[in-house]
Amino acid sequence: MFSGFMINTWIAASIVAATAGLVGFFVVVRGASFAAHALPLSIFPGAAAAAWLGINEIGGLVAFAALGVIGIDALSRRGRPEVATALTLVMLLGLGTLFLSRTTTYAQEVYGLLFGQVLGIGAADITPIALVSAAAAGAVLLLFRPLLLSAVSRDLAQARGAAPARTDLAFLVILAMASAVALPVVGALLVFSLMVGPAAAARNLTDRAGLAIALSVAISLLTVWAAIALSYLTNWPVGFFVGFFGALAYGLGRGALHLRRARRAMA
């Protein structure tokens, strides 16, 4: 399980899980679940396009990540943000369907890209994954205060001169970067499960932002490690375990929240 070809998977998975845990905290406090679900799906055609043109997969994913961000941003200037998100999603995914229909021997890979695969990572992928993840994490730390402030109160953020609209765009970019690198490992459909599940659980466990982020990263890492180990043993898809553990973490977190509230009520 830890030898040879699997090493790349473990390294890449740990990097993307830590990034997802960090970015996921802001997905949860900013209520951006739909964007976190739509962006990975919009990015998914990038892999098909890359295979078609014969370029690096991560490159194709990052290019479509940019298209997804531009689409959501441009459409939500004129209408409801969630309609913008939904339409960007179907537009890019429609393109993806077109790319996929051009090749006939792609069925297995489509499945892997949608639901994750243990052996999707080669040694050449580690460097771009690490670089993009580091950029996403760096941007989060740099924008930590405005990201949190505009999530709590847009008016307050505006009063402090933080321009919430620009913060929203910056957050979309961060989300897109984290999604692009997580996609080959856990699959387009379940990237957001890795972002939402652990972070939601962490937020139910503590009220302090710093501690919640640390917990979110830890739960996310545990989720991915367990998912890969189980996937390796059973041959079942990584995405199944990620989705399952994500929901389990949220359920346990909610249970813990009830306990905390009950104890506080007694005291």
Next chain:
Amino acid sequence: MIGAAFFSNGPVQVALIIGGGAALVSAVVGVFTVLRGQSFAGHALADISSAGGSAALLFGIRPLAGFLAMAALGAGGMEAIGARQIRERDLVTGIVLGAGLGVTALLLYLDMTTTSASGAANTVMFGSMFAIAPSTIPLALGVGALALAMTAALYRPLLLIAIDPDLAAIRGIDPRLIGLAHLLVLAIAVALSAMTIGAILSTALLIGPAAAALRLATRPGTAILIAAAIGLCATWGGIALAYDSFYWTPGHGWPVSVFVVMIVLAAYLAAGPLGTALARRRMAGS
């Protein structure tokens, strides 16, 4: 380009009937979905219904029955976990969606390894417009009619809750009950379109026509009619173009969903400036 051969083709007839029904129901239900800000819930139910579609392949039951059962189960799950605040509601939707997609992942894996359905992921996630069994027509039209009837019965309370929740509460409308009924109608709509243009892309038929119509119309009734017209045009136009595309690139045609999505998107983009022009004329007239 389209002659008698198009209309006398068996799979095309089935696609026109079921696709039209799915487009109609999705467009009508979509207007309430956009008004209530539930695009994410609609998309999530469609994605969750894919677990039913893949289970149907595995157990050899009717695909539509699978899609319907799973979408209804998802609607029940979201309502059971329940959440008042919008932010919390999106989170719960996301968690249920994640769990549902996990199940889809496993079922599709079993489909591909234990049956001969190697293209199962493609069929379920991206639709199978031209591969629907003709025997599905009665069931599809039946549940479609049921969804439309429920929407008609819920018309006033749904609209009131969407526009002014406080006033609705004063009038004695139970938001949870209406919410659950709306989720169930939504489940029927997305299950129908998930089977035709695919689980992930059914959002195009649900949100696109409704969002475009709401930019044009000021009255909900008019919006519903416009949405239905756009949805039907997109689906039937998509089917005709996909049929025709077999001649563009000999060997394999283009997928229907691509055309449906592009027509819907074009309608939405055109509706923006058109709506502004209409509003200006209305202002000048009054």
